[in-house]
Amino acid sequence: MNSPVLKPPETFFHSKLFRGLGNEELAELTAICQRKRLSAGDKLIEQHSAAQNVYVVVSGTLMIERLSRSGRRQVIAFSYSGDYIGFTNTEEYEYSVVALRETELQVFPRRDFLTLVDRFSTLKTNARQIGGNVLAQTLDQLFALGQKKAHERLCFLLAQISRRQCGTQNADIELIMSRQDIADYLGLTIETVSRAFARLKTMQLIEIVSAHRIRVLDRSVLEELASVN
Amino acid sequence: MNSPVLKPPETFFHSKLFRGLGNEELAELTAICQRKRLSAGDKLIEQHSAAQNVYVVVSGTLMIERLSRSGRRQVIAFSYSGDYIGFTNTEEYEYSVVALRETELQVFPRRDFLTLVDRFSTLKTNARQIGGNVLAQTLDQLFALGQKKAHERLCFLLAQISRRQCGTQNADIELIMSRQDIADYLGLTIETVSRAFARLKTMQLIEIVSAHRIRVLDRSVLEELASVN
DNA sequence: CGAGACGTTGAACATAATCAATGAGAGTGG
């Protein structure tokens, strides 16, 4: 089963999804896995298209968004390395997915992937856990939008990205997305987002190195304001 | 397998979860199923407690809510007959669940239930579909909180309840929950909710029969304002 | 009938949206 065409196993450990899997299982996954590269701005998934693939982010950043007929947009999530996308239970994607920069993905045909999830108990457990995390994350965002003020919502986003990028950098947060993306994620306007940044700066919580690079000065207060609790 | 202790099968068809199951499968489900009755105000699930059971609502109404240390509250959903609760993938409930009136439930030990979901492909398919619906519903709410004005959010709730109660009544909507519950569901205050009702009345979309009974006068406009699209 | 909880309405205030102008940075072509 450890055929020479087996891709380097470390690529499979990017995602929690593949944690603890045996070699045979990884081999089967490898067999149905393809690679995909996207450039900034490329669309991975079109809203309302048939859900055919499951993707795992190897590197890069993507944005998951929902558009309405009336032109309003809700950004649902930003996806980083290790995240998986399109593991939907519905037959249609209910959102679009766009790359925010150079992004590398693993592609699994959804049907085959679901079959393997059924067969491999470890994979099943992992999938369930991650599925639970997705819902939990969405509920956190729901809480933020329903109960928090503008600057608290921004803390929510910053803390979230910071957690994802932990280890990547020192204490700096790289904001690959535009102010409009942030605004549509937090249910605000770009002007309000801008003022929220200014406010956090005045509060000495952050330093605005550049528009897309933020240095966290007081993590505990940031987390406090971000907290759902 | 059609033993005499088998409970009336129609009780199992309340939920979409049990659609299309064979008699043997229903018998196994019956074997692990218990009943529970709640009165208005009774708590079914305490936030952060261990996720031990899966519940299916037979009759009544429940409210799913999340509380923060700081006392803020986000109502996540209202659950009606046929809904299921606690089919979480995490080991801990991340929300509390309270009965809003006399409610009857089916109780399944979560571990046993998950085992049966694995074994019965029909049940698995149904569970996946319903799981997808839960996420879809949460995303709709996210969109409403992020992008909609107060009176549109109220339309969102009214349309949703109306759809759930379709067939139960003529065109009247019964609002079993309090104004505070509605406010915490929509991310507003009770005063704003009250004014939103007044506004929809002025717009001739609804008639306020009583505080807890709303008659829909123009369904199409209501749906339009409620729409995520 | 009275008490208490819940809901509505009004007035003042706060927050965020909108409209408008300015500023900063990246890419282009002279």
Add this chain to the structure above:
DNA sequence: CCACTCTCATTGATTATGTTCAACGTCTCG
């Protein structure tokens, strides 16, 4: 290399929306 332009971000002024505080209604249940 330096203007020039274009896009994106920030800041200010004004307006709109929703919150807060307060008073008043209404309904239910003794």
